Amino acid sequence: MKLKKVIFLSILITFSVRAQITMTPDLLWRLGRVSLEDLSPDGRSLLYGVTFYDIQDNRGTKLVYQLPISGGQAVLIAGEEVSVSSAGFIDNNTVYYISGGQIFVKSGNQTTQLTDIEGGISMGKVQKLSNGTYRIFVVLEVSASDYKLPTYKNLDKARFRLYDDLMYRHWNYWEDNQVQHIFYADVPPGTSKVKKAVFKDIMENEPYDAPLKPFGGTEQFTGTFDGRYIFYTSKKLRGKAYALSTNSDIYRYDTESGTTTNITAGQMGYDLNPTLSPDGRLLAYLSMERDGFESDVPRLMIYNISTGQTHMILDDFYLHDVVWESNNSLLVTYDDSATVQIGRVRIDPRRIRTSFTPVTSGWFNYGSIKTAAGILLASRMDMNHAPEVFRIDRKGQAMQITQVNSSIFQTIRKPIVTRRLVPTTDGRQMLVWVILPPDFDENKKYPVVLYCQGGPQSPVSQFYSFRWNFQVIASQGYIVVAPNRRGVPGFGREWNDAISGDWGGQPMRDYLSAVDHVAAESWADEEKMGAVGASYGGYSVYMLAGLHEGRFKALISHCGLFHMESWYGTTEELFFANWDLGGSYWDKPIPMSYTKHSPHLYVDRWTAPLLVIHGELDFRVPVEQGLQAFQAARLRNLPSKLLLFPDEGHWVLKPQNALIWHSEFFRFLDSFLKN
Template sequence: MRRIHYRLLCSLLACGLFSIHIAKAQGQQDNDVMTPEILWSFGRIGDMQVSPTGERVAYGVSYYSVKDNKASRDIYVKDLNGDVQQITHTPENEFGIQWRPDGKKIGYLSSKSGSVQMWEMDVNGSDNKQVTDIDGGIQGFKYSPNMKRILFVKSVKLDADIHDLYPDLPKANARLETDIMYRHWDRWHDYTYNHIFVAAYTTGTIGAATDIMPNERYDAPMKPFGGIEEINWNTESNAIAYTCKKLVGKEYATSTNSDIYLYSIEDKTTKNLTEGMMGYDKSPTFSPNGKYIAWSSMERDGYEADKNRIFVMTLKNGKKKDVTALWDQSIHGLVWANDSKSIYGISDIHATDEIYQVSVKKNNIRRVTNGIHNYQSVQIAKDGLIAQRVSMSAPAELYKVNTKTGQDVAITEVTKPIMDKLKMGKVEKRWVNTTDGKKELVWVIYPPHFDPNKKYPALLYCQGGPQGTVSQFWSYRWNFQMMAANDYIIVAPNRRGLPGFGQKWCEEISKDYGGQCMDDYISAIDSIAKLPYVDENNLGAVGASFGGYSVYYLAGHNQNKRFNAFISHCGIFNFDQMYSTTEEMFFVNWDIGGPYWDKNNAAAQKSYKEFSPHKFVDNWNSPILVIHGAKDFRIPYTQGMGAFNTAIMKGVPAEFLYFPDECHWVLKPQNGILWQRVFFNFLDKNLKK
C-alpha cells in the first residue's frame, strides 16, 4: 500500500497538484528544494538487463515506504523503440533479473513462496511460475547459453556452530572462535559458504543440482559484496568461470588474492586460470565468439585500491595479456562488443565516470562519453549502448548511448515527476593550487536559490575510502543537493588518494593519512572561503569512514579555529584499537603500514604516532557530532564511542547518534531521515548563528 502512495505522489507532482514542503527550525513553508522526505520518495532504478536481441531492457524500480520502513521493487520492461510496461505488481521484491537466452522469458528472484527462489514469466508479466524450490533459498542464477542448464548460488553449511559442538546445550547463545575473519563488514560468519550449483533446465523446471565446489570452505561469489557478475557460463555452455578467494581465517583476512576458476561440466574438473596473479581477479566474462575470456585484475596482493586492469586470455592456448598496460586509469563493469573485438567499461577520469572502449588486439583505448555525470553500468543494445547514469544533481535513469559520438538520450523517466518540481543548486568545477605545487579538482555546490550578495556557511566534505571517488555520484545520505538546499555551500575536493587523476595521485595517501591529503583539504576550503559569498567564520567539516577519520584529525589540528563544527560518521579515532578490532587486515596492513607492535616498521610507527586522531584531542575546540552503527565491523562502533566520550570528558560540546541496527551505512528509511534531521539540526545550531 505504501508503494502505491509514492506512485500517487509522483502522479500528483506531475499534474502540479502537490506542493513540496520543507520543514525548517523556524517553521514550515512551501518551497522547491530537497528535503529528507522527498529524497526517500524517489523511485530507485537498478538491475538493468538488455534483452538478447538488444531491442528491450528490463529493470527494477524500488520505492521506499517510510511508514513501513522498507522497500518494494517491481520489474519494468522498456521497448527501446516504444513504450515501457510494468510487468510485476506485488508487495514483495522482484530482483536478480535474467533474460532467458531466447528472449521469450524473464527469470527473476522473489521470496513470495517463503524463501528466495527463481521465478519465470513471459515478457509481458503473464504465465508467472516458480522454477526452483531449493531448501533455504538461492542467491542468484544464470541460464546457460543453450538453455539446457542453469547455475544457481546457495549457502551450504560446512562449519560446526556451538550447538553442533554441544548438542546438550540447546539454549546456549555463544560463539567459539579459533581464527579471525569471524565477522565481515556488517555480519557475523554464519558457518555457511556460497556455493555454485548446476542443474538441468527445461521451461519452468530444473533437475537434480550438483555442487561444483563440494566441501570447499570458500565463497563464490565472494562475501560480502560479490554477486552473480562474478560467475559466467562460457559460450558453448560446457564450462563455468567463477571468482573465488580460496583462503581461510588469517590468510583470508590478510590477502586480496582472488582467482578466476574454470569448471568443466563434462569432466567436473576445476582449473585456476590466474595462478600466480596475486591481487584481486574478478568478474570473468566470455567473448561472444567463444575465443576469449576477460576479467578485472589488480596486480598487488593486499592492496584493494590498486589499478584495476583488463586481462584477456585466449582460451585455445591459455595466453593472457593486460590490454590496459599502458593506460593510467582503472576500469570496471566489463562487457564485450558483439564482434568480440573490443570491451566496454566504466572508468573514473577527473571526477566523472565515463564509458570507454578497449580494443582487445590493438590495445587502443577510446573514451566514448564526456560530460558532468557518472555512468554506473553499461550493456550492449541493438543500436548502441544502454547505460545507467547519475550526477550530483540527478538520481539514476537509463540512457541510450551512441557508441560513435557518445551522445546519450534518456529512455526512462522514473524520477522526472519529482525532479520537475525541484530546483537544484549549481555544481561548479574549480581547480585549486595545492601546497606541493599541483592542481586539485574541487566541486563546489551552491544553494538552489543562491544569492551572491549573501554570506553562506560552507561545509568541507571529506570523502571516504580512503580511495573512494568524489565524482558525480548521487547519494541517498551524503547528498550534496540536500546539503545545499539547507543553505550551505559545499566544498568537495578530490584530495590525494582519490582515483581519476592517475595511479600515483591515488597512492599518495597510503601510510600518509595525516600528510598531503590533509593539506589538500585545507587548500580547498581556504580557497573557497575567500569567495565574497562564503562566511569564513562559519565553516564545518563533515565526512564518513576515512572522511570520518579526516574530521577527527582536522578537529585535532584546528588552528585558529578554522572550523566551527565537525560531523564524523563511522570514522577511525584510535589506530591501535582499529588495528586490533577491524576484519580485513590487508586494509590496515597496507594503508596504515602494519601492526602497532612492530617497532621496526618505520611507516607503521609514524602512522600510529603522528596520524591517530586520539593523540591530538587536547586541541579539540569546536562542537562535534559523532555518528556510528553497531553493525559496522570495518570500523567498530567503539571508535565512535571513544571519540564522543573523550569530547564530553574534555568539555567539548558533543552529540552521539548511535544506530543499533545499522552498519557502515544507514539503509533504513526512518533511520535515514533521522540521520538527515540530526545532521542539519547540529549544523544549523553551530554554523547559523
C-alpha cells in the first residue's frame, strides 16, 4: 500500500465520521488497528503497528512506526510497499521487521535484507547476543515424515486425501504431513541475505510443531543471552495422542552439544511461553495443571537454569502476558472481574517467596505489555475505544501514547456502558454489562439483544471486538445485555470450572436471569428481545431456542454447536470435547451433554425466527452443525436464513465478508425487533 493511499484513507475516515455520528460496520472497518510491537532497551522509543483495511482490495496492510516515548513525530519504518507482519528492537538503534516473508534490519536510514529464504518464513525474530552477534530465529515448514500418497497408474487426475490416524484436520486446514520447526543462525551485524542452508533446525527429524499450531507465535521460544540455550514450546505427540492431550512442554536445546532436555516433564497440561530474566538466570513460563483442560488456570512457574529447580509462584489468577521487569520482579496481565489488568509479582529467588500487587484498575483491558528502563507500555481498550498504546506510571495511571483513532472516537456519539450485579437462580451474583444506545432516553423503549459469549471459558470483558462489537450493536438502537455467565475466568476457579459438563444447565439459567433482570426495566421492550452468539455462544442460542418460553423474537447463531453427538464425531481437538462434555457419547453412563444438553433435543419447542451463519472452513465446529439447525428451523416452518461463507473458518476475517456479515446480522434483527 502506498503512503499516499494511507493518507487518502485517513481523509476518507475523517469525512465519514463527520457524516456519521455513531459507529457503523463500515466505519469500524476503516479504523486503524493498533498493535504494540516493542520497546527499546533504553526505554526511549517504541515500535507500533497500524493495520488499515482496503475494502475494495479485500485485504489489510500493516505499517510499522517508531515513536519517541517523550513525544514527537512517529517515523514510518516499513509497510509502505509491502505489509509488515511483526517488528522489534535488536538494540537501541537497530530494528528488525518481517515483510514479504523475509527479515529486514534497519539502522538509521540504512535498510538491509537479513534473510533470503526460498518460500519465505512464517515468523521469526532477531536477538543480539552478549558477544554482539545477531542470532536470527526463523520458523519454517518441514516434512514430518517421508510418507507420500500412493500413486495409481493411469489415474493422474484423481484428487484425494488418505489418513490412518487423528488429527487429520485442525481449525481450518487439513493435515498435509508438514510441521513447523524453529531454525537459528548466528551472524555478525551487517550480514545480508542469509540463506536457509546457514540455519540449524533445533528439532531435526522430529515430527512435531514448534511453536504450536495454529496460534503459537514467537512468544513460544527464547534464547539465553550467551547463545548456549534455546527454550521452546512443543507438544511432542502424534496421531490420536495429540488429539486427546494438551500436554505441551518447555524444552531446552543446547546449541553446543545439540541435545534437548524436557524441563517440564511431569507437568501434564499446557506449558507455554518461556521468558528469561534480565540476568539470564531464571526462566518464567505458564503452566496448566490438568491435561485435557485447555482453559485451566495458568500457573506462573520459575525455572532456575543453573540448578534445574522449578517453583510454582502464582496460581491465583487467570494470566496472559508475562514479562520480566527486573531480576526479581515480573509484570503480568490477568482477568479480573470482567476486565484485564496489569499486576506485579515480586520474587525472592532464594526462598521463592512472592507478593502480588495490582498495578492498574478501571473498566479496561490491558495487553501486550512491554517494559524496559523503568518504562511500562501496554495496549489498552474498552467497549467504546479500539486498542491504542498507553504508558503506565508507578501509580498505575495511564497516559495515551498513540492517537491513531482518537479523532474518530472524539467525534462519534458513543453508547453508555453500565455494569450491574444480577442474582442467579442458585443464589450467586453475576456481573452483567448492559450497553445502552447513544443518546439513551429512559422514557423510551428499546429492543434488547442478549449476547452469548463463546469460549466457553472466555470472559465478557472490556474488549473491543472487530466482529462482535457492542458499540456497533448499541449504536443501531439496541440495548445489549452481556452476562459473565458460569464458566468465564476472572471470578475464581470454581466459577471458571462450573461450566464443564454442564453446558446447557446453569449457564442457560444465568443467561435468562440476566435478560429477565434487564427486561424488567421500563426502557426495555420485553416484546422485542433477541439472542445472538458465536461458537459456544452459538450453541447457547440453539439451546435457548428450546428453553426461552417465548422471550425471544429473533435468534442469530454463528458457528454454533447443534447436535452434540455428530459434533463429537467431526470436531478435531478431542481433548476439548472430552473435558467440556464429560467424555464421548458411547461412554457409560452417557454424559448429560448428549442426553440432556444437546440443542437438537428441544427443536420441538422452537418458536423464534433463526439466522444461522457458518464458515465452510470451520473444522472446530464443522458446517454440518449449522446446516442441521437451519434445516430443523425450516421444517418447523420458522422464518429462517442460512448465511454461509465458503472461504471462512470459525471467524469471518475478510473485510467484504465481514461487511456482508454485519449487513445480514442487522437486517435480520431489525426485521423482527424493530418492525
